[in-house]
Amino acid sequence: MNNAENLLQNNQLAEQSKRQRLNQLLSRPDIWQAANEHRRQRSGIATGYSGLDALLAGRGWPRGATTELLVNQSGIGEFSLLLPALAAMTQREQMVVLVNPPYIPYAPALAAAGVRLEKLLILHPHGQKDALWATEQSLQSGCCGALLSWQGKQAPADKDLRRLQVAAREGDCIHFHFRPQSSAASPSPASLRLQLHSDGEQLAVQLLKQLGGQSGQRLHLARSPDLVRRDRPLH
Amino acid sequence: MLWLCIQFPKLPLEVLTRAQREAPQICAQAVVEQQLVVDANRTAAERGVEAGLTIATACALCAGLKLLSRDVQRETQMLQQLAQWGYSFTPVVSPQAAGSLDSGDDRFACLYLELSGCLKASGGLAPLLQQLRRELRQMRISHFMGLGHSPSAARMLSQLPEHRQWLRETQTPPTPQQWRQWISFSPSKLLDCDHKTIAKLYACGIKRVSQLLAIPLSEVGSRFGRGFVEYLARLNGTRHDPVPSYAPPPEFHSELFFPSPLDNSEQLLFPTGRLVRELYQQLQRRQLYSLQLRWKLDFGQLGCKVFGVELSRPMLDPQRLIALTKLQLERIQLEQPIQALSLTCDQLLPLEQGQLDDDLFGESSQLQRSHQLLDKLRARLGHQALSGVTLKESHLPEQAWQSADTLVLQSNRSAKGHQLQPVNAPRPAWLLPRPDRLQSREHKLFYRGEIQLLQGPERIDGYWWQHSRHARDYYIARGEEGSLYWVYQDLTSEDWYLHGLYA
Numbered sequence: 077m078n079n080a081e082n083l084l085q086n087n088q089l090a091e092q093s094k095r096q097r098l099n100q101l102l103s104r105p106d107i108w109q110a111a112n113e114h115r116r117q118r119s120g121i122a123t124g125y126s127g128l129d130a131l132l133a134g135r136g137w138p139r140g141a142t143t144e145l146l147v148n149q150s151g152i153g154e155f156s157l158l159l160p161a162l163a164a165m166t167q168r169e170q171m172v173v174l175v176n177p178p179y180i181p182y183a184p185a186l187a188a189a190g191v192r193l194e195k196l197l198i199l200h201p202h203g204q205k206d207a208l209w210a211t212e213q214s215l216q217s218g219c220c221g222a223l224l225s226w227q228g229k230q231a232p233a234d235k236d237l238r239r240l241q242v243a244a245r246e247g248d249c250i251h252f253h254f255r256p257q258s259s260a261a262s263p264s265p266a267s268l269r270l271q272l273h274s275d276g277e278q279l280a281v282q283l284l285k286q287l288g289g290q291s292g293q294r295l296h297l298a299r300s301p302d303l304v305r306r307d308r309p310l311h
Numbered sequence: 312m313l314w315l316c317i318q319f320p321k322l323p324l325e326v327l328t329r330a331q332r333e334a335p336q337i338c339a340q341a342v343v344e345q346q347l348v349v350d351a352n353r354t355a356a357e358r359g360v361e362a363g364l365t366i367a368t369a370c371a372l373c374a375g376l377k378l379l380s381r382d383v384q385r386e387t388q389m390l391q392q393l394a395q396w397g398y399s400f401t402p403v404v405s406p407q408a409a410g411s412l413d414s415g416d417d418r419f420a421c422l423y424l425e426l427s428g429c430l431k432a433s434g435g436l437a438p439l440l441q442q443l444r445r446e447l448r449q450m451r452i453s454h455f456m457g458l459g460h461s462p463s464a465a466r467m468l469s470q471l472p473e474h475r476q477w478l479r480e481t482q483t484p485p486t487p488q489q490w491r492q493w494i495s496f497s498p499s500k501l502l503d504c505d506h507k508t509i510a511k512l513y514a515c516g517i518k519r520v521s522q523l524l525a526i527p528l529s530e531v532g533s534r535f536g537r538g539f540v541e542y543l544a545r546l547n548g549t550r551h552d553p554v555p556s557y558a559p560p561p562e563f564h565s566e567l568f569f570p571s572p573l574d575n576s577e578q579l580l581f582p583t584g585r586l587v588r589e590l591y592q593q594l595q596r597r598q599l600y601s602l603q604l605r606w607k608l609d610f611g612q613l614g615c616k617v618f619g620v621e622l623s624r625p626m627l628d629p630q631r632l633i634a635l636t637k638l639q640l641e642r643i644q645l646e647q648p649i650q651a652l653s654l655t656c657d658q659l660l661p662l663e664q665g666q667l668d669d670d671l672f673g674e675s676s677q678l679q680r681s682h683q684l685l686d687k688l689r690a691r692l693g694h695q696a697l698s699g700v701t702l703k704e705s706h707l708p709e710q711a712w713q714s715a716d717t718l719v720l721q722s723n724r725s726a727k728g729h730q731l732q733p734v735n736a737p738r739p740a741w742l743l744p745r746p747d748r749l750q751s752r753e754h755k756l757f758y759r760g761e762i763q764l765l766q767g768p769e770r771i772d773g774y775w776w777q778h779s780r781h782a783r784d785y786y787i788a789r790g791e792e793g794s795l796y797w798v799y800q801d802l803t804s805e806d807w808y809l810h811g812l813y814a
Contacts, residue, residue: 149759151794155740155814171681179741182811183700183712184733186740193715198698199688206696210688219680274793302737303787303795303813307766 121250124160125297128281132268133289137161141267142241142251146260146284150178152274153299156189157281158252162222163190170221173197173214176207178226204230208240215243215251222250231259241265260284277304313427313458313484316465317443318419319393321453322409324350326385329451339373344381362417383411390420394557396446397422400439401429405462405554418503421469423462423554430484437482460490461552463503463545468493470501487548494546495521504542508535520546561599561659563590572611572648576640579608579652583640584633586654591629599659600625606636608643609651618643620690624682625662631683638690702731706773707781708810709742736769737787739797739811746808749798756798756807760791764798772802787813 120136122129129135137143147154162172172195174181183193201207207228214220244251260271269284278296285291323342339355341348348369351360358373370376387408394406403425410418426439433439447454457469458478468474474493497520499512517523532540544550567582594600602625608616620635688697699715750757767786774781782802789795795813
């Protein structure tokens with residue numbers, strides 16, 4: 077009798093621990109459940125563009141992961157794509173780090189977009205080794221909301237990209253990595269890869285890869301009407 | 312207890328003239344304060360200039376007299392230096408500044424040293440006194456000394472010529488009997504009290520201390536006051552005679568010597584850790600902190616290398632500091648083998664409550680983590696690699712921002728003072744470090760293909776009152792591939808430039 081009760085209890089316990097383990101497994105960010113697609117919670121950071129949020133698996137920029145932005149030329153609106161999310165982060169007292177930005181981040185424009193400038197840190201390390209080290213340290217530290225890095229002349233090795241992705245997960249920091257479009261063909265551990273180019277008037281975003289979500293969609297985002305409003309030509 | 316009192320009678324003069332070479336034909340010099348001569352050098356003294364004369368009288372006595380104004384601050388500094396010098400002989404040192412002229416107090420600056428603990432180490436009383444005299448002579452500080460069982464007694468006896476004579480010849484410290492004899496033998500004008508009391512003593516016919524000691528204490532008390540009785544008790548040794556003890560300025564210096572020189576920076580990690588732990592033990596005991604550490608790698612005869620580690624906030628965690636030092640060491644190329652490693656902290660500051668943001672369970676806050684990150688980045692990348700941006704008030708676009716020190720950034724000084732507002736016009740997110748000249752042909756502009764002006768002009772005209780006038784018409788333009796540019800036409804030269812990108 078006693079033995080049978082024990083057996084029953086043990087079975088129940090085993091059942092419970094199994095379910096627990098299953099739940100743990102299902103809560104992993106890199107497992108995509110097609111069945112649960114409709115009742116998915118927002119787990120990402122809102123991008124500030126509802127059209128883009130709808131395409132992304134976590135309804136926003138994926139947390140604690142690398143997002144690659146493949147872009148060949150500046151001036152098409154690639155930085156303003158991130159600005160709403162960055163502004164929200166600095167307002168939540170999180171640090172935003174820029175590693176090797178190609179130009180001077182212009183303070184009046186950033187302040188106008190709502191970025192709190194005192195939370196912005198700009199790093200200019202010498203050489204790729206120091207740049208990778210600084211990026212990894214900042215990602216790991218756990219005090220940065222986002223880190224933006226621009227690929228230098230030399231493409232980082234696959235091993236380094238993987239390390240940065242792991243560091244971003246450890247520090248729960250969003251890593252935006254700007255790379256040239258030529259690297260679209262090479263595989264990357266990033267959770268999200270976006271190809272950005274301009275179709276003349278608008279910013280065209282193409283999802284090349286998305287962990288836990290669909291990829292291949294295209295999205296056109298209009299530039300700010302303040303910028304593209306055409307005045308009567310003077311000349 | 313064996314107290315030595317060293318008096319510096321000529322400190323006001325010597326502080327100012329110590330750097331001069333001693334020559335027989337030196338010009339007459341006198342130190343003055345508030346129109347009175349405080350001190351005069353030998354040439355002047357020979358002509359009759361002495362302390363207490365007015366300037367007019369002194370100049371009348373000695374025509375070529377050079378007047379120097381007294382520098383009390385320098386005297387205090389010198390006395391501190393002397394105290395530090397005395398500290399190398401004995402741990403119990405007390406400096407006493409000279410009396411100020413205002414209060415009619417003409418005591419000399421002096422230094423009390425407690426010698427009973429250091430006789431053995433210095434090889435007895437006579438060699439110790441000899442060494443003290445020799446070093447003071449080398450420093451060119453004139454002095455006279457007295458030995459006593461209490462600071463007050465030592466001070467009084469230093470003024471007694473017979474005692475000083477004895478001190479020059481003695482080999483052993485005096486017995487209590489001898490002290491008592493000297494004290495009772497001294498004239499009562501040597502007592503350390505004001506002129507009024509001394510006049511009163513002489514009026515009573517008390518010329519020697521022995522006469523004073525013969526009177527019952529209660530009688531003395533009723534005539535000269537309670538303070539005087541207490542002074543006598545301290546002089547006698549029947550009462551404690553406390554003097555403020557000198558504490559050396561807080562500093563840390565420690566050095567490790569390597570019998571076989573090291574040629575690998577990884578080998579340095581262990582000695583580094585040891586020095587940092589030594590430092591932190593001391594800091595913790597004394598409740599101090601330091602924000603700057605100076606490391607010195609000594610290559611023996613081949614010179615040395617110095618580098619610093621800076622912290623943005625006080626912390627008492629040796630592990631983190633070792634990690635920061637390690638980052639610096641990794642950057643250093645060792646060209647020569649290292650013979651010694653030393654760690655110096657010049658500024659140790661007292662730790663105040665709440666300054667240390669280590670809580671009991673070692674959980675670090677967001678702010679603390681960001682400070683740690685900044686320290687780490689600064690240690691490896693150097694100061695110049697880190698920056699921030701802030702707004703600046705200016706019409707000129709390139710002057711409307713400035714690079715900020717990251718230290719300022721993190722100190723949470725928001726909502727203080729007036730906040731600068733950015734200009735209310737579309738501005739590009741990227742600014743070019745210097746404007747890029749655009750090609751223009753047949754009323755068309757080219758930058759990676761033809762560009763078209765969308766909006767404008769926005770005229771910015773600044774510094775017209777200066778030579779370098781900045782008169783510009785800004786436009787927003789679109790390139791062939793869809794990029795938006797911020798371009799301007801210089802109104803003076805009519806050239807076109809690219810100034811920013813709407814990224």
